[in-house]
Amino acid sequence: MIRRVALAAFASVVLLFYVPFLALGYYISGGGELKLPSLSMVATTFLLAAATAVVAIAVAYPAAYYLAKYGSEFEFALLTAPLWVGTLLKAYSLLALFAIVEKFTGIALWGTAAGVLVGMVYEYLPYALLTLYAAVEKLSETPVTAARVLGASRLQAFFRVELPLTMPGVAAAFILIFLFAMGEVVMPAVLGAWKVYTFGSYVWDLYFKARDFFSGSVLSLVLAALSLLATYVVVRTIRSISI
Amino acid sequence: MRPLRLYTWALAAALYVPIGVMVALSFNNSKLPYVWGGFTLRWYQELLRWDQAWQAVFNSVVVALAVSFTATLLGMFMAYVLRQDKYLTISQVAVVMPEVSEALSFAAALWLVKTYVGVDLFGPVGVFLAHLAYTLPMAHVLLAPYMAYVSRSAVEAARIFGASELKTMTAVVMPILMPAFVATFLIVFANSFDTYVKTAFTTSPEFVTAPVLLWSYAARGRGDPTIYALASLMLLPSLVAAVIYFRAVKRYS
Numbered sequence A: 001m002i003r004r005v006a007l008a009a010f011a012s013v014v015l016l017f018y019v020p021f022l023a024l025g026y027y028i029s030g031g032g033e034l035k036l037p038s039l040s041m042v043a044t045t046f047l048l049a050a051a052t053a054v055v056a057i058a059v060a061y062p063a064a065y066y067l068a069k070y071g072s073e074f075e076f077a078l079l080t081a082p083l084w085v086g087t088l089l090k091a092y093s094l095l096a097l098f099a100i101v102e103k104f105t106g107i108a109l110w111g112t113a114a115g116v117l118v119g120m121v122y123e124y125l126p127y128a129l130l131t132l133y134a135a136v137e138k139l140s141e142t143p144v145t146a147a148r149v150l151g152a153s154r155l156q157a158f159f160r161v162e163l164p165l166t167m168p169g170v171a172a173a174f175i176l177i178f179l180f181a182m183g184e185v186v187m188p189a190v191l192g193a194w195k196v197y198t199f200g201s202y203v204w205d206l207y208f209k210a211r212d213f214f215s216g217s218v219l220s221l222v223l224a225a226l227s228l229l230a231t232y233v234v235v236r237t238i239r240s241i242s243i
Numbered sequence B: 001m002r003p004l005r006l007y008t009w010a011l012a013a014a015l016y017v018p019i020g021v022m023v024a025l026s027f028n029n030s031k032l033p034y035v036w037g038g039f040t041l042r043w044y045q046e047l048l049r050w051d052q053a054w055q056a057v058f059n060s061v062v063v064a065l066a067v068s069f070t071a072t073l074l075g076m077f078m079a080y081v082l083r084q085d086k087y088l089t090i091s092q093v094a095v096v097m098p099e100v101s102e103a104l105s106f107a108a109a110l111w112l113v114k115t116y117v118g119v120d121l122f123g124p125v126g127v128f129l130a131h132l133a134y135t136l137p138m139a140h141v142l143l144a145p146y147m148a149y150v151s152r153s154a155v156e157a158a159r160i161f162g163a164s165e166l167k168t169m170t171a172v173v174m175p176i177l178m179p180a181f182v183a184t185f186l187i188v189f190a191n192s193f194d195t196y197v198k199t200a201f202t203t204s205p206e207f208v209t210a211p212v213l214l215w216s217y218a219a220r221g222r223g224d225p226t227i228y229a230l231a232s233l234m235l236l237p238s239l240v241a242a243v244i245y246f247r248a249v250k251r252y253s
Helices: A002-018 A020-029 A039-069 A073-084 A087-105 A113-137 A142-149 A154-165 A167-182 A186-191 A199-208 A213-237 B002-025 B042-049 B051-081 B085-095 B099-116 B124-149 B152-160 B165-194 B197-202 B210-218 B225-252
Strands: none
Touching (some): A002 A020, A002 B124, A020 A213, A039 A167, A039 A199, A073 B002, A073 B165, A073 B225, A087 A113, A087 B225, A113 A167, A113 B002, A154 A167, A167 A213, A213 B099, B002 B225, B051 B124, B051 B165, B051 B210, B085 B124, B099 B124, B099 B197, B124 B197, B152 B165, B165 B210, B197 B210, B210 B225
């Protein structure tokens, strides 16, 4: 009886989540003219997504290292709790903050790529933290002690021993954030004021403005396939992804 | 270690600045975000009088309740019964799927249903199903680690003493998993309550939820104190979920 309920639940995951992708296939088989996004827009999206991943990882790494080695539960909770705040709320709160920043420093962030970058780093930082935390936590003390005994300074031990050992985690975090950022819609729309045009916004407009199901379906499937591939890589590098 | 701690605390502070500023602005007696006009509750009073906002929040709450209850309950069954890795992998893949792809595929499926079956699901039903589609795998992934705490001997003891499978589930397994269940329920609730992209693709113009209303201001870059008040209220489920989640996790360690 409970097995049947569980299998029914599993069937609904497949039906609700995976079967709709067949609908994309249906619209693709219907044919049409493929409206590819412009090269500059693809370049913007790539650069933004890569920058988001790099900045988020760089900012999160020291904190993740601290949390995994010395952090208390409270500190861990404090840093990862923003994960549960919705993207739109984060975007809207940054919008208000940007207005204040512009008034007092004269730096305009709203409607610029830098502003979108700030928003996306803000959004994906918890993902970087969790992935890097998992990687640092797995480190054993033995190689560090060995390096220290052999005369390495603490910094040397970190850069030559610990950092290379956490590289799989860094790679996993990069891929994860890069992909999420590639399909991002909310931050470029709210903080980029539709001036910073990305792949996600393009798919969005294909559906809501152009009603072009064919191109939208093709591009969505490409993004989904990329994500599948990346997930495979991530799962292989870090066995348990904890979200 | 000391500089690392300082860095971590500075980062934590930075993470809360934008949210804090928005909440502060919802109490600011001035329409300009960079002018502090003193403390006021008038934006909340205005929000109280704004029927459309109430309707939107109500819609969001109803959808989120239905979604989180269904997803968490079914997710628990999945996590408890389907222990093999392959099932979990299917759910994990769903969790990391980019949301535009997923939302567009759902919208495409709803269009096909509308065209060939003649049933228009865009609106509350479409939003419910679209939210369930991504929260069910999410609940599964979140609950799976806690199954290790349900000891085989407790389950077998119950079965030997004649409890049915269902009775074992409700009397033995569920109580052990209760903290995890509550935590997952709240996380799914908060997530469904403030998600926008999936709702946008599957709703109808008549069915406005709180994020849809917020979007109509945010996408045009319009700062408005009443909307700050609305957004601040929308933060509540996330904060409650975060606090309870970490307390629940603590009970297992």
